[in-house]
Amino acid sequence: MLFKQITIIGVGLIGGSLGLALKKKKNIKTIVGYGRRRGALHKAVTINAIDRYCLTLSKAVKDAELVLLATPVGTFESLCRLIGPHLQPGTIVTDAGSVKGDFVEKLSALLPEDVHFVGGHPIAGREKSGIMAATGVLYKGCRVILTPNIKTNRDALCKVAALWTSVGANVSEADPYDHDRILSFVSHLPHVVAYALMETLMHPCISGLSPVEYSAGGLRDFTRIAASSPEMWRDIFLSNKKSIIESIDTYQETIETIKKKILSDDGEGLVEIFKRANDIREQATQ
Amino acid sequence: MLFKQITIIGVGLIGGSLGLALKKKKNIKTIVGYGRRRGALHKAVTINAIDRYCLTLSKAVKDAELVLLATPVGTFESLCRLIGPHLQPGTIVTDAGSVKGDFVEKLSALLPEDVHFVGGHPIAGREKSGIMAATGVLYKGCRVILTPNIKTNRDALCKVAALWTSVGANVSEADPYDHDRILSFVSHLPHVVAYALMETLMHPCISGLSPVEYSAGGLRDFTRIAASSPEMWRDIFLSNKKSIIESIDTYQETIETIKKKILSDDGEGLVEIFKRANDIREQATQ
Numbered sequence: 001m002l003f004k005q006i007t008i009i010g011v012g013l014i015g016g017s018l019g020l021a022l023k024k025k026k027n028i029k030t031i032v033g034y035g036r037r038r039g040a041l042h043k044a045v046t047i048n049a050i051d052r053y054c055l056t057l058s059k060a061v062k063d064a065e066l067v068l069l070a071t072p073v074g075t076f077e078s079l080c081r082l083i084g085p086h087l088q089p090g091t092i093v094t095d096a097g098s099v100k101g102d103f104v105e106k107l108s109a110l111l112p113e114d115v116h117f118v119g120g121h122p123i124a125g126r127e128k129s130g131i132m133a134a135t136g137v138l139y140k141g142c143r144v145i146l147t148p149n150i151k152t153n154r155d156a157l158c159k160v161a162a163l164w165t166s167v168g169a170n171v172s173e174a175d176p177y178d179h180d181r182i183l184s185f186v187s188h189l190p191h192v193v194a195y196a197l198m199e200t201l202m203h204p205c206i207s208g209l210s211p212v213e214y215s216a217g218g219l220r221d222f223t224r225i226a227a228s229s230p231e232m233w234r235d236i237f238l239s240n241k242k243s244i245i246e247s248i249d250t251y252q253e254t255i256e257t258i259k260k261k262i263l264s265d266d267g268e269g270l271v272e273i274f275k276r277a278n279d280i281r282e283q284a285t286q
Numbered sequence: 287m288l289f290k291q292i293t294i295i296g297v298g299l300i301g302g303s304l305g306l307a308l309k310k311k312k313n314i315k316t317i318v319g320y321g322r323r324r325g326a327l328h329k330a331v332t333i334n335a336i337d338r339y340c341l342t343l344s345k346a347v348k349d350a351e352l353v354l355l356a357t358p359v360g361t362f363e364s365l366c367r368l369i370g371p372h373l374q375p376g377t378i379v380t381d382a383g384s385v386k387g388d389f390v391e392k393l394s395a396l397l398p399e400d401v402h403f404v405g406g407h408p409i410a411g412r413e414k415s416g417i418m419a420a421t422g423v424l425y426k427g428c429r430v431i432l433t434p435n436i437k438t439n440r441d442a443l444c445k446v447a448a449l450w451t452s453v454g455a456n457v458s459e460a461d462p463y464d465h466d467r468i469l470s471f472v473s474h475l476p477h478v479v480a481y482a483l484m485e486t487l488m489h490p491c492i493s494g495l496s497p498v499e500y501s502a503g504g505l506r507d508f509t510r511i512a513a514s515s516p517e518m519w520r521d522i523f524l525s526n527k528k529s530i531i532e533s534i535d536t537y538q539e540t541i542e543t544i545k546k547k548i549l550s551d552d553g554e555g556l557v558e559i560f561k562r563a564n565d566i567r568e569q570a571t572q
Binding site: 123143145178181182183185186187189190192193194195196197198199200201202203205206209211212213214215219221222223224225226227228230231233234235237238241244245246247248250251252253254255257258259262263265267270271273274275276277278280281283 | 409429431464467468469471472473475476478479480481482483484485486487488489491492495497498499500501505507508509510511512513516517519520521523524527530531532533534536537538539540541542543544545548549551553556557559560561562563564566567569
């Protein structure tokens with residue numbers, strides 16, 4: 001038994017999938033869900049992602065040994081303010097948010113001193129969201145990055161790591177700020193890029209020719225990426241502003257380089273870039 | 287019987303797949319293949335994509351009623367110069383290239399007056415290339431755009447359309463220059479964007495943190511796009527320069543708009559853009 005009770009705040013794709021996987025493992029006695037929509041919480045009980053739910057936040061967390069924040073990152077600060085006074089000493093609060101950086105220190109400071117915050121990020125996004133998309137195998141082979149800082153309680157860190165490895169995830173650690181820079185390049189930037197591409201297709205200079213009707217395979221892959229939750233991505237972009245702007249600027253530079261090579265008929269230079277991209281694909285799919 | 291003999295120049299994914307599909311339909315008596323590599327041509331005969339092959343271009347085309355150019359677009363001009371003198375009057379020359387624009391007039395002018403050029407473009411790219419990737423179902427439900435100009439022979443146009451519809455493709459027509467603008471937005475730009483993203487991950491400002499090791503689903507979709515043939519894309523980018531630069535410039539503007547919204551905390555403006563992207567996805571997958 002890993003924990004007697006954990007509470008999952010936000011029982012959607014991420015929280016619901018963890019619940020499903022943990023219930024199968026039977027290593028948590030009671031999983032309590034909290035959310036705003038009774039329908040979704042009821043559904044979560046039906047599919048056995050949680051044992052029961054509370055619509056009152058203070059009640060939902062009061063006996064929890066671990067609380068998982070699985071709502072959009074924009075809600076984390078107010079949630080920590082609200083739950084702090086109701087937590088038992090020694091409770092672990094962890095999250096599944098895509099942005100870390102300042103959060104780790106900020107959220108720790110909003111919680112009582114005897115409550116341990118551990119930043120975590122399962123890299124397991126899908127284009128679908130909500131409890132209906134939850135699956136017990138979402139974290140199998142999935143990478144989870146835990147982001148301790150020097151103040152993080154090591155026991156709490158170990159327990160959060162054990163929680164994720166028990167559902168099949170591969171856990172690694174990174175500095176909170178390194179995490180944000182890495183994720184801004186490999187996850188947030190790709191979303192900016194995909195959203196921008198979709199928006200470009202609606203530009204008045206081309207929209208009259210109905211380009212979308214001619215979309216081929218290449219474009220479909222982009223539309224899949226651009227189909228993620230708008231509110232979630234707004235929160236991520238605004239919370240990880242500094243790193244995202246760095247990645248966008250670097251990216252724009254690269255686009256300029258490619259553009260110059262096209263304008264100057266530098267075929268060899270283009271092939272060099274394209275071949276490097278092929279190499280990266282091989283690294284990424286290993 | 288659509289044609290007694292057709293000749294496919296370049297028996298790779300595109301040419302080989304057409305051969306496979308036509309042989310199944312049995313509506314061409316003889317399909318001749320031409321290429322530079324005997325091994326690939328031999329393979330094409332073995333899998334029944336062509337009936338026989340020639341390593342001499344003039345011999346390959348001399349009895350053809352229709353010649354399909356299925357090599358990279360960069361080779362089309364010299365191919366037309368070389369085959370022109372060996373074609374029978376009334377022969378149709380068509381292509382499967384991704385760029386049209388000036389080509390339609392240029393290639394027509396390089397061929398004898400009594401030979402009919404019809405521009406064509408099956409939108410059927412895959413990340414794989416070569417005869418080993420060819421499949422008889424590649425064109426099932428695939429869109430083929432034919433790009434006549436005012437001088438195009440209507441009979442020849444009908445026959446090329448019949449060739450493609452016989453293998454299950456949906457044929458439509460577009461002006462050669464409109465074709466290039468549309469394709470630059472829905473196909474060429476997505477490739478620029480994907481290649482640039484891969485290149486960005488190797489920028490010295492981030493490469494030290496090994497970002498590729500943390501790649502999630504979003505990035506994998508991009509690496510797939512960026513895995514296409516470097517030489518093919520070099521040719522496309524250099525041949526469709528004007529439209530591609532237009533699409534890149536429009537795209538860069540859009541990225542700047544998104545960047546400004548992030549910098550000014552304009553969450554509502556971001557959500558608006560992201561929601562529009564979701565709408566396009568629905569259009570594109572209809």
